[in-house]
Amino acid sequence: MPEKARLAVLGDWGTGMYGAPISAQSIAADPNPYWMLMHLGDVYYSGTLQEIQDRFLGLWPKRDGTLNRALNSNHEMYSGGHGYFDGTLVEFEQESSYFAYQNEKWLLLGLDTGYVDHDLDDEQAAWVNYVAGQAPGQRIVLFSHHQPFSRLSDQGPKLLSKLKVLLESGRVAAWYWGHEHACVLYDKHPGYGLMGRCIGHGGIPYTRKVVLNFPDEDTIGDTIWRRFGALGPAPDGLVLDGPNPYISGKEEKYGPHGYATLEFDGDALTERIHAPDGTELSRTTIR
Numbered sequence: 001m002p003e004k005a006r007l008a009v010l011g012d013w014g015t016g017m018y019g020a021p022i023s024a025q026s027i028a029a030d031p032n033p034y035w036m037l038m039h040l041g042d043v044y045y046s047g048t049l050q051e052i053q054d055r056f057l058g059l060w061p062k063r064d065g066t067l068n069r070a071l072n073s074n075h076e077m078y079s080g081g082h083g084y085f086d087g088t089l090v091e092f093e094q095e096s097s098y099f100a101y102q103n104e105k106w107l108l109l110g111l112d113t114g115y116v117d118h119d120l121d122d123e124q125a126a127w128v129n130y131v132a133g134q135a136p137g138q139r140i141v142l143f144s145h146h147q148p149f150s151r152l153s154d155q156g157p158k159l160l161s162k163l164k165v166l167l168e169s170g171r172v173a174a175w176y177w178g179h180e181h182a183c184v185l186y187d188k189h190p191g192y193g194l195m196g197r198c199i200g201h202g203g204i205p206y207t208r209k210v211v212l213n214f215p216d217e218d219t220i221g222d223t224i225w226r227r228f229g230a231l232g233p234a235p236d237g238l239v240l241d242g243p244n245p246y247i248s249g250k251e252e253k254y255g256p257h258g259y260a261t262l263e264f265d266g267d268a269l270t271e272r273i274h275a276p277d278g279t280e281l282s283r284t285t286i287r
Contacts, residue, residue, distance in 0.1 A: 003264075006261065009143075014051070015055055016055035019276035024061040028061035052084065070088045074114055074146075081114075106264050111144040113159065128162075141262075145178050147196075149233040151228055187237050197260070201240065214226035223256055226239050256275065268285055270285055270286075
């Protein structure tokens with residue numbers, strides 16, 4: 001991984017509809033360089049080879065010299081994972097469904113939580129701990145399809161159990177996931193010290209009614225960041241709300257789509273949340 005590296009992160013993007021292709025066009029046209037484009041998983045409905053081609057690979061942003069990576073997920077596994085393993089990984093020249101990259105300051109770990117649903121198999125969990133142990137000075141960023149905790153949906157106790165030692169070490173700076181169709185920015189976890197990030201709002205329509213009772217904290221154009229309190233293992237945080245202009249006739253019913261960009265530079269990770277047209281909706285520095 002270069003010492004200065006920029007990523008685009010898309011989650012639950014594989015629909016080929018609504019805000020998904022707009023996000024892809026914005027990333028493809030971005031004048032700033034990217035080192036990697038990453039998909040956090042889910043090509044709908046069941047990740048068949050044809051769906052992978054039509055709704056994912058055929059629309060994925062094309063940038064020369066940029067690394068492409070994709071995580072496994074439950075929807076890819078609905079059809080046995082053949083589209084993912086025989087289509088996506090081959091096209092991306094990606095040797096495994098989980099991977100690691102590092103530089104002097106950071107270690108990035110992409111996890112497969114789809115092959116064993118919402119969990120890690122023992123071999124992969126041992127690999128995570130081994131790789132982390134070989135880079136004791138680096139801060140760690142995790143990427144997965146499934147969530148370790150949630151304010152809006154199910155929890156991930158198996159993931160937390162498998163990664164307990166690593167999480168309690170305090171080395172994990174951030175964890176990015178999809179699966180839940182929302183954009184959620186959690187405050188620093190009181191036990192682990194990490195910043196949890198759900199970036200699952202890439203392309204599936206999701207209703208706004210769940211978050212409408214949360215109070216407004218910030219408004220940017222038509223989009224609203226709403227504040228919620230801690231619940232169970234999930235800390236306080238913000239959830240993105242507002243109409244979705246790309247769902248014709250039902251704009252007010254469904255929440256906004258979008259993507260994230262991450263810039264690693266020295267000790268700092270600068271995270272930006274973008275609307276599909278590239279508009280910046282949030283900026284956070286994580287160390």
